[in-house]
Structure formats: C-alpha cells, structure tokens
Amino acid sequence: MNSDTASAETTIVDGVHHHQFDIVIVGAGGAGMRAAIEAGPGARTAVISKLYPTRSHTGAAQGGMAAALANVEEDSWEWHTFDTIKGGDYLVDQDAAEILAREAIDAVIDLENMGLPFNRTPDGKIDQRRFGGHTRDHGKAPVRRACYAADRTGHMILQTLFQNCVKLGINFFNEYYVLDLVMTDVDGVPQPSGVVAYDLATGELHVFQAKAVIFATGGFGKIYKTTSNAHTLTGDGVGIIWRKGLPLEDMEFFQFHPTGLAGLGILLTEGARGEGAILRNASGERFMERYAPTIKDLAPRDIVSRCMVQEVAEGRGAGPHKDYVLLDCTHLGAEVLETKLPDITEFARTYLGVDPVYEPVPVMPTAHYAMGGIPTNVKAEVLRDNTTVVPGLYAAGECACVSVHGSNRLGTNSLLDINVFGKRAGRNAVEYVNSGVDFTPLPDDPAGAIRRMLQELRDSNGTERIAAIRKELQEEMDRNAQVFRTEESLTHVASVIAGLRERYKNIAVQDKGKRFNTDLLEAVELGFLLDLAEVVVESARNRQESRGGHMRDDYPNRDDEKYMQHTMAYLSGDAHSSVVSDHIRLDWKPVTITHYQPMERKY
Amino acid sequence: MTTATLENTSAGTADAATRSFTVTFLIRRFDPDVDTEPRWQDFDVEMYATDRVLDALHKIKWEQDGSLTFRRSCAHGICGSDAMRINGRNRLACKTLIKDLDISKPIYVEAIKGLPLEKDLVVDMEPFFASYREVQPFLQSTSAPAPGKERVQSVAERARFDDTTKCILCAACTSSCPVFWTDGQYFGPAAIVNAHRFIFDSRDDEAKVRLDILNDKEGVWRCRTTFNCTDACPRGIEVTKAIAEVKQAILRGKP
Numbered sequence: 001m002n003s004d005t006a007s008a009e010t011t012i013v014d015g016v017h018h019h020q021f022d023i024v025i026v027g028a029g030g031a032g033m034r035a036a037i038e039a040g041p042g043a044r045t046a047v048i049s050k051l052y053p054t055r056s057h058t059g060a061a062q063g064g065m066a067a068a069l070a071n072v073e074e075d076s077w078e079w080h081t082f083d084t085i086k087g088g089d090y091l092v093d094q095d096a097a098e099i100l101a102r103e104a105i106d107a108v109i110d111l112e113n114m115g116l117p118f119n120r121t122p123d124g125k126i127d128q129r130r131f132g133g134h135t136r137d138h139g140k141a142p143v144r145r146a147c148y149a150a151d152r153t154g155h156m157i158l159q160t161l162f163q164n165c166v167k168l169g170i171n172f173f174n175e176y177y178v179l180d181l182v183m184t185d186v187d188g189v190p191q192p193s194g195v196v197a198y199d200l201a202t203g204e205l206h207v208f209q210a211k212a213v214i215f216a217t218g219g220f221g222k223i224y225k226t227t228s229n230a231h232t233l234t235g236d237g238v239g240i241i242w243r244k245g246l247p248l249e250d251m252e253f254f255q256f257h258p259t260g261l262a263g264l265g266i267l268l269t270e271g272a273r274g275e276g277a278i279l280r281n282a283s284g285e286r287f288m289e290r291y292a293p294t295i296k297d298l299a300p301r302d303i304v305s306r307c308m309v310q311e312v313a314e315g316r317g318a319g320p321h322k323d324y325v326l327l328d329c330t331h332l333g334a335e336v337l338e339t340k341l342p343d344i345t346e347f348a349r350t351y352l353g354v355d356p357v358y359e360p361v362p363v364m365p366t367a368h369y370a371m372g373g374i375p376t377n378v379k380a381e382v383l384r385d386n387t388t389v390v391p392g393l394y395a396a397g398e399c400a401c402v403s404v405h406g407s408n409r410l411g412t413n414s415l416l417d418i419n420v421f422g423k424r425a426g427r428n429a430v431e432y433v434n435s436g437v438d439f440t441p442l443p444d445d446p447a448g449a450i451r452r453m454l455q456e457l458r459d460s461n462g463t464e465r466i467a468a469i470r471k472e473l474q475e476e477m478d479r480n481a482q483v484f485r486t487e488e489s490l491t492h493v494a495s496v497i498a499g500l501r502e503r504y505k506n507i508a509v510q511d512k513g514k515r516f517n518t519d520l521l522e523a524v525e526l527g528f529l530l531d532l533a534e535v536v537v538e539s540a541r542n543r544q545e546s547r548g549g550h551m552r553d554d555y556p557n558r559d560d561e562k563y564m565q566h567t568m569a570y571l572s573g574d575a576h577s578s579v580v581s582d583h584i585r586l587d588w589k590p591v592t593i594t595h596y597q598p599m600e601r602k603y
Numbered sequence: 604m605t606t607a608t609l610e611n612t613s614a615g616t617a618d619a620a621t622r623s624f625t626v627t628f629l630i631r632r633f634d635p636d637v638d639t640e641p642r643w644q645d646f647d648v649e650m651y652a653t654d655r656v657l658d659a660l661h662k663i664k665w666e667q668d669g670s671l672t673f674r675r676s677c678a679h680g681i682c683g684s685d686a687m688r689i690n691g692r693n694r695l696a697c698k699t700l701i702k703d704l705d706i707s708k709p710i711y712v713e714a715i716k717g718l719p720l721e722k723d724l725v726v727d728m729e730p731f732f733a734s735y736r737e738v739q740p741f742l743q744s745t746s747a748p749a750p751g752k753e754r755v756q757s758v759a760e761r762a763r764f765d766d767t768t769k770c771i772l773c774a775a776c777t778s779s780c781p782v783f784w785t786d787g788q789y790f791g792p793a794a795i796v797n798a799h800r801f802i803f804d805s806r807d808d809e810a811k812v813r814l815d816i817l818n819d820k821e822g823v824w825r826c827r828t829t830f831n832c833t834d835a836c837p838r839g840i841e842v843t844k845a846i847a848e849v850k851q852a853i854l855r856g857k858p
Contacts, residue, residue, distance in 0.1 A: 052728060054772050055674075055682040105751075112753040115742030115806070117761060117768050124755035149768075155681065156768065163741040201721065230676040266679045346839075347679060350698060351653070467665030510669030513636045516722040519669040 016447045017199075017206040021046040021171070022433040023426075024195055024210040026178045026237055029056035030154070030418035031397025031425070032216035033161035033170075037114075038426025039214075040168045043433045046208060047170055048197050050177040050232065050521075053162050057218055057230045058418065061154025062343065063271030064131060064146030065111075065415035067104035071125045072144045077101040079137060080145060082596060084413060087133040087300045088371075088406020089548035089558065090598040091250070091566065091591055096378050096402040098594065100413065100420055107419040108147050116160040118149050119340075129340075130274040133300035133410040139603065142274075142298050146412045151269045151343045157415055175200040177521060179453075181213065181240050181393075182446045190244075192393045193440035196447045198454065200521065203514030205447045211439055212392045212429040215241065215374060215382070216422065219398040222525075223533040224367035224482070225474035228260055228267035232525075237399045239528030241374050242535065243575070246384055247568045249401040249589065250372035251532070252540035253549045255409055256483050258304040260366025262324035264351055268344045268363060270411040273297045275340055277329040279308065280360060281316040287325075292603040299603045302408040302549045305365040309483045312364075319362060326360035333357075365483055371409055371549060372539075373401040375568070375589070380425035386568065386589040392432060392440070396425040403566065406591075407548025457523050462506040466522050469500050469507065473533055481537055486554045490541045497534050498578055504530055505576075531575070538584050539567045560598055565590055626650045626706045628659055630671070631713035632723050641720065645709065652702035656689055656712065660696060660724075673724035680837055683773030687724050688713045693775040693835035715778035717787060731774045734790045738798035738816055743809040760805035767800040767845050769838040776832035776842050788821045792832035792842045795823055799845040802858050810858045818853050826850075 011018045021044045025032045028049035039045040049056070068075040080101035085092045112118055112126060119127040128144040136143040149156040165172070176197040183190035194209040217237025221229025242248055258279070259268040273279070279297050281287050291307045292299035299307075308325050311317060318326050329337060329345075334357045337345045341356075348354045348361045374395040375383040380402075382393040397418045404417055473496075480493035504527065511519035545559035546552050566589040573583045625647050633641040646663045657675055664671045673696070674684040680698040689699055690711050704710055718726035748754045770793065777783050777791035798817055802810040817823045823846055832842040852858050 051676060051682075051684070052732075052772075055676045055684050057677060057682070059771070060677050060679075060681045109748075109751055109753055113748050115801075115804070117764070117804070118753070120756055120758050120761050122758065124757050124760075126753050152769070155771070159768075159770075166736050167739075167741040230682065231678060232676045343681075350700070351679070353653075465665070466669070467661075508669075511672075513634060513670065515635050516672050516725050518672050519664070 015204065017204060018209065019046065019206060020209045020439070022210065023212045023214065023429045024048060024208045025214045025216060026195060027056070027216035027218060027397070027399070028053035028172065029216060029218055029397065030058035030157055030161060030415065031422035032214070033165050034419050034422030035214050035216060035396060035426035035429070036170045037161065037164050037168060038423050039430050040165070040170045042430035045170065046173060047165070048173045048176045048178050048195065048208065050175060050200070050236070052174050053165070053172060054158060056158060057233055058415070059155045059158040060228070060230065060267065061157070061415055062151040062267060062269035063274065064129060064148035064153050064412045065108060065157070065419070066131065066134060066145045066410070066412035067108040067147055067416065068101065068145060069105060069108065069126060069128065069147065071121055072128050074136070075143055075145055077105065079135065079143070080104065082138050083134050084404060084410055085406070085596050086139070086601060087410040088408050089601055090564065091403070091406035091547060093403050093592040094594040094596060095592050096404045099378055100404045100416060103420045104416050107416060107423070111157060111160055111419065114160050114164050116149065116156050118147055129271060130298060131411045132270050132273065132298045132304070134412070135295065139294070142295055146271065146274065148271065150339070151271055151341045154415060173197065176206065178236070178240070179450045179524065181244055182207070182442060183244060184440050184443050186440060191391060191440045193442050194446065196450045198450070200516055200518070203517055205451060207442065207446050209439055209442055211433040211437055212394065214425045214429055215395040215399055216397045216425070217399045219370045220529065220532050221367045221370070223473065223477050223529050223536065225478045226260060226265040226364070227367035228257055228265055229367065234525035235528050235532045236525065238373055239531050241382070242531055242571055245571050246382065246390065247375055247570050248372060248535055249375040249568055250403060250407070250539070250566050251535045251569055252543050252567060253371035253407045254367060254536065255301055255369040255371060255549050256305045256365035257368035258301055258308055258365055259327050259363040261347065261351055262319070262362035262364045265366035266347055266351060267366065267368070268327060268347065268361065269341070270301070272327060272329055272341055272344060275336055276332055277327055279304070280326045280328050281311045282318040282322060283316065287311050287316070295603045300408055300410060303603065305483050306551055308365060324362040324364045327363045328360040329356040330358060330360065367482070369409055369414060370398055371401070371403070371405040371407060373399045376400050376402055378402065378424070379428045380421050381428065392437070394425040394429055396421040407550060454520065457507070457509050457520060458512060460507060460509060462508040464503045464507045466507055466519070466526050469503055470526050470529065473497065473500055473529060477533055481540060484551050484553050485540055486552065487541065490537055494534070494537050494541065494580060497530060497537060498580065501530050501534070501576070502578070534580065535569050535584065538580055539569055539586065542586050543567060564598065621651070623649045623651050624706070626659065626701060627709040628663070629709045629711050630723070633720055634670070635722055650701050652700070654701050655697050656694070656699045656701070656710070657685055657696040659701070660712070672722045681771060683771035686715050686773040686775040686778070688715060693779040695773060695775065695837045698837050715774060717778045717780070717784045718774070728774065730787060731777060731791070731793065734794040735772065735797055738790065738794050738813055739809065740797040740801065742801060742804065742807050744806055745808040754806045756805055763805070764800050764803040766840050767796045769840050770796050770800070771838060773837060775835040775837055779831040779835040781829060781831065782825050782827060786821070786825065789825045790817065790822055792846060795846050795849055796840060796842055799849050802849060802852060810852070814849070814853045817849055823850050823853065
C-alpha cells in the first residue's frame with residue numbers, strides 16, 4: 001500500500017479488512033490512472049492494482065497516439081473518424097469513433113500540459129508521424145497523425161499519468177489483486193457494492209465498499225503463446241465481469257501485430273514502417289505492394305499480418321526454416337533509428353543479436369490486443385445487455401469494448417482510447433457518486449466466495465502443474481485460433497480447452513505460504529485465462545464470416561447481411577459443465593451507424 | 604550508450620543458439636514464514652544461449668519449485684519489475700541473456716540490496732518510491748498554457764532532458780549504490796534522475812524547489828561518483844552524469 005496517501009480508515013472483520021471509498025478504480029495502467037486524475041479531486045478515490053502502477057503494460061506501447069492536430073500537414077478529426085471505422089471493418093460504433101477522434105485533440109494537449117515530453121517539430125509543436133491505416137481525405141495517402149515520444153510513447157504516458165497521480169495524492173493499493181466484484185440485489189437487480197482484493201504481500205483479503213467501480217484492467221494476451229503482452233495480462237478484470245453473468249462483446253476479435261520479433265513476440269512498433277521501414281520476403285520483395293497498392297506497408301495490422309502469414313505459407317518466408325519475414329530498416333540510417341526508434345533498435349540487438357542499422361530484422365505476427373471486452377456505452381458505463389446500464393459500474397481501456405475498434409484496431413488508437421474513455425469513466429463516476437446516491441449495502445461475508453476459492457486452491461492435493469496447462473492452452477490457441485481460423489481448428493481447440501478446464505480442477509499449488517504467494521496468483525490467473533479462451537473460441541466459431549481481425553479460411557468473405565452486428569456472450573448455467581453450449585449463450589447487438597455506410601475495404 | 608546487459612562477450616553462433624545445455628543457478632532464498640536468515644539453493648536448468656535469466660527463473664518456478672518468488676511483468680526491459688543481483692551486479696533478469704554470462708560456473712541470483720527483503724527475490728519497494736515522491740516528480744508551471752494548445756518547446760530544449768525521461772523506476776541504480784546500502788536515508792540515484800528530468804525541462808518553473816530538496820545532507824552531495832548506478836541502468840541512462848549536472852545546478856543556483 002502507498003503508505004503516504006492511502007486511507008487509514010480500515011476495520012477488520014473476521015480477518016478481512018474493510019475500506020470505504022466513493023470510487024474504486026481497478027487497474028493502474030493508462031486508463032485507470034487517467035480516470036483517477038479525473039476522479040481524485042472530485043470524490044474519495046482508491047486505485048487498486050496488482051502491480052506497481054509504473055509496471056503496467058501501457059508502458060510497453062511504443063509508436064504514438066493519434067490526434068488530428070494538423071501540426072505537420074493538413075488533417076481533420078473527421079478523416080480520423082472515417083479511418084477508425086474503415087480500419088475496424090465497419091464493426092465500429094460510429095458515434096463512439098466520432099467521440100474518440102474529436103476528443104483526441106484535447107487528450108493529447110492534456111497530456112502535454114501535464115508534462116509529457118513529446119517529440120517536437122522545428123517550430124516547437126508536438127511532432128507527428130505516419131501510422132498504419134491513418135490517411136488523408138478518406139484513404140488517399142498516409143497522413144502524419146501519430147503524436148509520439150521516440151518509440152517510448154506508452155512509457156511517457158504511463159510515467160506522466162503516474163507523476164500526476166503523485167501530484168494529486170491519489171490513494172494507491174499496489175500489489176493488491178482484485179478477485180471479485182461484489183454485487184448486491186436491489187429490488188431484484190444486482191448492483192455493484194464493492195470489490196474484494198487479495199493483498200499479495202500478506203495474503204490477507206480486503207473488501208472495498210464503493211458507490212462506483214471502474215474496471216481498467218487491460219487485456220488477456222496470455223491466452224496465446226506468441227504475444228507482445230506482459231506475463232501479468234491474464235484478463236482478470238474481464239474474467240470477473242464474465243463470472244458475474246455480465247456479457248462480453250466481440251471476443252473473437254483479437255489483434256495480431258505484424259511485427260513481433262520472430263520466435264519471441266516482442267513488439268517492434270509500426271512506427272518503424274511509419275518512418276519508412278519495409279517488409280520483405282525471402283527474395284527481398286516488398287510484398288505489401290501486391291496486397292495494398294496504395295498504402296503498402298502502412299495497411300492496417302489485420303491485413304499486414306495476414307499477408308505475412310500467407311507469404312510464409314506459400315514458401316516465401318526467410319531464414320533457415322522459411323518461417324518469418326524481414327523488417328528492413330537499413331535504409332533509414334543510424335540517426336533515425338537511434339533518435340526515433342531507439343528502443344526497438346535495442347530490442348533487436350539484445351534479443352536476436354541483429355543490428356537493424358545493418359541487417360533486416362526477422363519478424364512474425366504476435367498476439368497484441370483484444371478488440372472485444374466488457375461492453376460499455378460512450379459514457380464508459382457497463383452494459384448488462386444491449387442497452388441497459390449497470391448503475392455505478394464503468395470500464396475503460398483494453399478491458400472495455402465501446403466499440404471504437406470494431407473488428408480491428410488502428411495503431412495509436414489504443415493510447416488514445418485509454419485517455420479519452422479513461423477520462424470519461426472518471427468524470428462520469430464522479431458525477432454519479434455526487435448525484436445523491438448512497439452506498440449499496442454489502443451482502444453478508446462479501447469475501448466469502450473468494451476466501452473459499454483461495455482456500456481450495458491452497459489446500460488442493462492436485463497433481464496437475466499450472467504451467468503445463470497454461471502452456472498447452474497457449475500453444476493450442478496459437479495453432480488454432482490465431483490469424484487464420486476454420487471450423488475444424490476452432491472445434492479442435494474448443495475440445496482442448498474443455499479438457500484443460502477439467503484438468504484445472506486438479507491443479508497443484510506448491511507454495512502453501514501466505515506472503516507473496518505468486519504460485520497461488522498464477523493458479524487464479526490461469527482460471528481466468530481458461531474462461532476467456534473459451535469465450536474467444538466460442539464467439540469465433542459462431543461468426544461464420546471474415547472481418548477485420550477474425551479471418552475464417554472456410555468463410556473468406558465479409559457477410560454484412562448476417563454478421564454486421566456485435567457478438568454478445570453470456571455465461572448461462574453451470575460454468576463447469578463440459579458442454580460449452582450449456583454455459584455460454586451467444587446473442588447479437590446492432591452496430592451504431594451514423595454517417596458511413598459499409599463499403600468494401602481496400603487500401 | 605549501450606545498456607547494462609553484457610558480462611563477458613562471446614559471439615553466439617547459429618549452432619550455439621539451437622543447442623541446449625545445463626546451467627546451474629544459485630539462488631538466495633528467503634521464506635519469511637520459515638527462515639530466520641536467507642539461504643542459498645542451487646537449481647540445474649536446461650537453457651539455450653539466447654534464453655534470459657528470467658526464462659531460467661520461470662523454468663525453476665514452473666517445473667521444479669513453485670514457491671520460488673520474484674516479480675516480473677513485461678519480460679523485455681520496459682516495466683522495471685525484475686531488477687536483481689546477477690553474479691553480483693544489478694541487472695534486469697529479462698534483459699540478461701545466458702550467452703552473456705560465464706556458465707562454466709554457477710550463476711548467482713539474489714535480491715537487490717539496500718531495501719528490506721520480503722521473500723526470495725522480492726524486496727519492499729516502498730522506501731524507494733517514497734524518495735521518488737519527495738523530489739516532486741511532476742511538471743510544475745507558474746504560467747497556464749494557451750487553452751487547447753501545447754506549450755512550445757524547441758527540439759534542443761526537449762533533447763536537454765531526454766536521457767532522464769527513460770527511467771523505468773526499476774531501482775537497479777539506487778540499490779547498486781554503496782552510499783545507499785549504508786545510508787537508507789540517501790535519496791539515491793533514481794530519485795535524483797527523476798528530479799533531473801524536471802529540473803532541466805524548459806516548461807517547468809520549480810527547479811529551485813527541487814534543487815533545495817536535493818541540497819539536503821541526504822541529497823546529491825552524498826554521491827561519491829562510483830558509477831555503479833550508471834553501470835547498472837538497464838535503460839542506458841548516464842545516471843552519474845545526471846547527478847553531476849544537478850550538483851552543478853545547485854552551485855549555480857539554477858538549471
């Protein structure tokens with residue numbers, strides 16, 4: 001706990017610590033801390049994070065944050081809106097995309113005013129660079145829209161937001177792992193009344209009663225083996241919402257970033273291609289010219305990733321096993337690499353022993369970003385069905401689905417998303433808690449279910465290794481639910497997951513201690529991963545078309561007549577039943593269309 | 604500036620990259636529920652030359668002993684979770700490759716020094732962050748920017764503090780400092796680096812306040828320029844130089 005600032009008003013009941021705050025924010029990445037900066041001055045606010053805030057994965061984002069500042073060339077937020085919608089293959093809710101693009105400008109200025117050290121133009125304004133899918137005048141040519149700080153934009157955003165949280169004296173509960181959202185029936189309708197957290201340092205449970213709860217828990221890339229995501233991105237927040245019976249939206253849409261270091265998945269920013277780097281196959285051909293003649297290497301990520309996999313599948317991969325393509329930065333020169341792309345230059349040198357100044361870098365797609373997640377409206381309020389809000393419950397950032405990314409997110413739109421919708425979540429939560437609402441009473445023994453779950457895990461005499469189950473899940477997801485999917489591959493991985501879920505009931509936690517029990521933590525995280533992988537696969541099976549990040553080899557075309565709608569998945573029935581259709585119910589939600597009728601997506 | 608990853612350089616060949624070998628790790632364990640003193644425990648692990656020390660710790664935790672405890676998150680040197688002492692030098696476990704270590708001898712891994720040991724490789728980071736908070740690590744400007752506009756900053760002004768913006772607060776520098784080991788009250792290199800980042804930012808107007816804070820008896824003058832911090836920084840920040848610049852600014856009375 002942040003001893004300087006955290007509330008000392010704690011009572012202990014049956015060994016469980018009780019706290020009370022107006023607003024509890026779960027997660028201290030970009031969205032959580034942006035919300036905290038908005039909420040802190042207006043209401044008693046706590047931020048609960050399973051990591052120290054500066055460890056959050058926002059810090060790994062590299063290339064930039066989009067906003068039509070027009071600092072270096074003509075641009076408009078309306079073009080940005082269109083690019084976002086087209087980039088998402090028209091599954092974007094257009095009212096939300098408009099808000100994203102319009103509020104982007106203030107979001108960038110807010111950060112600069114808070115101290116963020118953006119790169120500068122010769123006349124001292126925020127500099128901007130090109131990025132995939134961002135174009136001038138509805139697709140005519142790439143446009144310089146990404147505001148950036150070298151290839152450390154996410155790092156600078158995370159540090160700047162943390163610095164401003166320190167300035168405001170925000171209450172942080174660091175290395176507290178939220179395991180449950182407490183809901184209380186009010187007139188027969190469950191309402192959020194708080195959260196239950198596990199203090200990693202002591203092994204003790206804490207209940208935080210709150211009038212409003214904001215989920216900002218990030219993604220779940222660890223359902224895959226090859227991923228740019230941190231080890232800690234296990235989808236806990238999304239999993240908690242799922243287990244409460246609230247829906248998850250568009251879970252089949254997962255983004256594979258084209259340029260992960262081959263074999264490792266470590267991210268190399270799209271900003272490299274924004275600065276002019278080129279993808280080449282084994283013969284040195286700039287293959288993206290064939291697939292996207294207008295914007296070539298700066299096509300959106302879903303398209304570039306598919307083209308790379310196709311090049312390799314058709315025998316044009318590079319390397320001894322012909323299993324990757326090459327990112328050629330050699331013509332950019334040492335100065336551009338050292339000043340605008342220093343971190344990725346070092347990653348290639350450190351992890352592959354390849355110096356991008358002189359040699360092309362082996363790359364392949366890496367699981368990067370969940371477009372889907374907890375459905376919200378544009379006020380960041382969580383939905384319990386297609387239209388009904390859960391009062392007092394908010395979500396923002398990667399864990400949420402507004403949906404501004406549709407079926408494929410454009411690069412630089414996620415750093416934007418966390419700032420725009422993090423701010424909205426914070427502001428709307430303050431308005432809500434100050435509107436005269438009272439605390440929803442906690443049920444008896446609010447931590448009971450979690451105490452029993454942890455006790456069972458700790459006491460288990462199981463024989464299954466956590467790591468073995470996780471590894472099999474990740475490898476099978478890579479093989480069967482990655483860039484290309486088929487009915488056969490999805491059915492196969494669904495049955496694998498069912499088997500792993502059975503085996504999970506018999507896992508062994510070796511560490512029986514109370515303090516810093518990361519073994520127990522990994523067991524809990526694996527439970528969330530298994531739940532979410534199942535939802536991803538079931539949603540993917542159900543969508544028999546190809547759109548954005550979801551490419552079905554057996555249904556290669558987009559089918560607007562049947563599938564121009566969001567998937568809504570609900571946990572229904574016994575989560576542990578072996579037949580998936582016994583506990584997952586799928587439904588649809590209409591896409592909001594304002595100005596842009598769906599068109600064929602060509603670049 | 605290269606960053607701290609190398610111990611001895613041995614060029615990895617394609618052959619070496621595909622051959623695994625057994626590496627012995629000696630890890631300093633401490634279970635607060637049982638142990639009164641830390642103890643060394645050895646583990647043999649099959650490794651490839653391109654594996655990281657973090658991979659070894661994971662292999663031990665996932666295949667041999669689930670109770671081995673350490674922090675990690677991003678696994679590529681950005682989040683700052685896994686600073687530890689590897690063969691007596693502060694490194695990020697995720698940025699230290701096996702090929703850069705001498706594996707003819709056991710590899711020693713222990714928690715960073717100078718912060719209270721909690722369990723195995725985990726220390727209490729709170730004193731570290733408390734020092735960070737004390738230097739007012741946030742932009743303070745006496746003039747409001749034009750509404751809806753960025754503050755103007757030249758390319759040269761931005762470059763002036765670029766090096767210290769890279770800090771990931773991993774504590775590798777502070778916990779490598781012999782002064783910090785003997786005097787936990789010393790602000791330590793990381794806090795000074797984060798003060799530097801604002802003292803030399805042309806948009807900030809409170810440099811003097813931070814210079815006053817660091818002119819304290821536990822401030823910059825305790826630095827004895829041993830360069831341990833610079834050697835330890837996984838981000839390649841010239842930490843000792845940044846401290847020297849803060850000292851000069853105090854003497855000048857301005858940045």
